[in-house]
Amino acid sequence: MHSKRRKVESSSHSDTNRHDEQEALGKWQVTPVLDDDVMSDKVMLLDVYVDKVTDPKHTSRLIRDLNALCPIPSLQHLKRVSKLGMILNLAPEEETPEICLQKLKDWGLDTAGLGCEPRRLQVPAVPPRTRRQYEEAMKLWPCNFHENRYLEKVLSGKLFDDTDRLEQQKYMTKCLEAARYSSESGGAGVGALVVDPAKKQIIAIGYDDRGRYHLKHAVMVAIDLVSHSHGGGAWTEEARSRYSHGSPGSSDPVLKTGPYICTGYDVYVTREPCVMCAMAMVHSRVRRVFYGCPSPHGALGTTIKLNTLKCLNHHYEVFAGILESECKNILTTCPKNSVVNF
Amino acid sequence: MVNKWMDEALDLATEALKAGEVPVGCVFIYNGDVIAKGRNTVNETRNATRHAELNCMDQTAEWCMENVHDFATVMSAVQVWVTVEPCIMCASALHSLHVAGVMYGCKNDRFGGHISVLNTALLFPDPSPMVGGLESDRAMQLLKDFYKGTNANAPHPKVKKITT
Numbered sequence: 001m002h003s004k005r006r007k008v009e010s011s012s013h014s015d016t017n018r019h020d021e022q023e024a025l026g027k028w029q030v031t032p033v034l035d036d037d038v039m040s041d042k043v044m045l046l047d048v049y050v051d052k053v054t055d056p057k058h059t060s061r062l063i064r065d066l067n068a069l070c071p072i073p074s075l076q077h078l079k080r081v082s083k084l085g086m087i088l089n090l091a092p093e094e095e096t097p098e099i100c101l102q103k104l105k106d107w108g109l110d111t112a113g114l115g116c117e118p119r120r121l122q123v124p125a126v127p128p129r130t131r132r133q134y135e136e137a138m139k140l141w142p143c144n145f146h147e148n149r150y151l152e153k154v155l156s157g158k159l160f161d162d163t164d165r166l167e168q169q170k171y172m173t174k175c176l177e178a179a180r181y182s183s184e185s186g187g188a189g190v191g192a193l194v195v196d197p198a199k200k201q202i203i204a205i206g207y208d209d210r211g212r213y214h215l216k217h218a219v220m221v222a223i224d225l226v227s228h229s230h231g232g233g234a235w236t237e238e239a240r241s242r243y244s245h246g247s248p249g250s251s252d253p254v255l256k257t258g259p260y261i262c263t264g265y266d267v268y269v270t271r272e273p274c275v276m277c278a279m280a281m282v283h284s285r286v287r288r289v290f291y292g293c294p295s296p297h298g299a300l301g302t303t304i305k306l307n308t309l310k311c312l313n314h315h316y317e318v319f320a321g322i323l324e325s326e327c328k329n330i331l332t333t334c335p336k337n338s339v340v341n342f
Numbered sequence: 343m344v345n346k347w348m349d350e351a352l353d354l355a356t357e358a359l360k361a362g363e364v365p366v367g368c369v370f371i372y373n374g375d376v377i378a379k380g381r382n383t384v385n386e387t388r389n390a391t392r393h394a395e396l397n398c399m400d401q402t403a404e405w406c407m408e409n410v411h412d413f414a415t416v417m418s419a420v421q422v423w424v425t426v427e428p429c430i431m432c433a434s435a436l437h438s439l440h441v442a443g444v445m446y447g448c449k450n451d452r453f454g455g456h457i458s459v460l461n462t463a464l465l466f467p468d469p470s471p472m473v474g475g476l477e478s479d480r481a482m483q484l485l486k487d488f489y490k491g492t493n494a495n496a497p498h499p500k501v502k503k504i505t506t
């Protein structure tokens with residue numbers, strides 16, 4: 001009887017929890033941190049010479065001849081002809097329409113069917129990467145577009161449903177606990193968590209401890225805890241004894257056959273990581289990074305977007321804004337003298 | 343010109359190669375003495391951030407504890423000799439600690455945080471000076487020797503191997 005009552009109580013309690021969690025979902029939004037090339041809907045422009053087609057019977061022959069005599073590899077994304085006319089060639093600043101036309105004649109172009117009065121026109125210089133860019137580009141000149149469905153989903157904010165967001169909120173709530181611990185123990189008030197999304201298993205939780213050692217940023221600590229769970233690690237023992245918030249990975253027997261470092265893992269961190277931590281996550285081959293609030297020294301959106309540097313050999317996805325205001329609040333309550341610059 | 347500190351760093355890089363690690367070695371000089379000697383221990387620690395420079399920083403922190411010195415003060419007077427251009431992570435850590443200077447050997451085309459991939463100095467208000475090109479051939483040869491062999495723990499490479 002007694003135990004039954006307790007059961008009822010606990011279930012109603014979890015209903016309230018669920019209600020609170022749902023309500024909290026409405027208070028934050030995920031923002032993807034993407035390459036500027038993708039975010040912008042401004043179309044880069046390039047000058048070309050365009051001529052009217054006076055006799056449509058010649059259109060297909062002209063396209064064939066122009067593509068053979070004067071191919072324009074940099075403008076493969078554009079149709080050669082539109083209702084505005086036919087693209088003859090690129091239009092360098094110093095080149096007059098007469099020179100352009102003369103060159104084509106010299107190369108052997110039969111100009112029958114053309115108006116022979118080329119005019120300068122601005123056309124999209126690069127292939128559109130998003131549907132919005134495509135729509136903008138189409139206003140200027142017809143072009144080809146291969147839609148990246150995943151990217152469109154990310155841009156439209158439809159990548160994550162409520163189940164995903166509840167999970168993100170759950171993990172960030174755990175990060176916040178670590179961040180509070182950090183703030184109380186002289187750190188910068190930042191917490192980080194590494195999770196294996198395939199198994200929904202938390203591998204490690206780290207807290208910022210830079211008051212004691214300059215390099216102990218939450219992300220660096222969490223990465224080292226992951227190494228410990230794989231049978232390695234450099235700092236772990238000390239960090240674990242001081243902060244015992246469950247890290248099932250690290251209490252496991254030595255896991256020698258783990259994935260390559262953090263391959264496939266997601267990292268949650270309350271504050272936008274600095275450039276050192278952002279690069280540490282590249283080296284560790286993290287899959288996705290979720291952070292709460294931006295930071296003035298942040299390298300995943302604020303000062304730079306390290307995740308979009310094309311020459312790096314690994315790229316993770318970045319999403320900002322998870323429980324943003326809660327994350328920000330911890331930072332403002334954190335004692336100022338403990339926050340070392342960067 | 344032969345420099346004894348770079349020689350010492352190259353010895354550490356050679357040791358890393360023998361241990362199956364990416365051959366990068368580093369020494370920290372403080373008041374004319376070596377206070378830290380490090381090499382890559384990524385495979386040993388299963389932690390991809392355990393680069394020579396960060397290992398040296400940990401050693402310096404220990405040295406400061408033992409000798410009752412302030413870590414930040416010591417670091418700001420440290421000269422760093424490292425065989426390869428520090429990566430973006432290490433270069434950032436060094437700038438953030440305002441080390442007196444960084445002398446390195448060959449460039450790091452894949453991850454370099456000085457000139458090769460990202461100039462991290464631009465992200466710090468008071469960056470440390472960095473100079474490269476010392477004994478770069480010897481440093482590069484060690485890397486070439488490493489990449490000729492195989493790193494059993496690495497995933498299939500997407501990027502071309504380092505070339506000069």
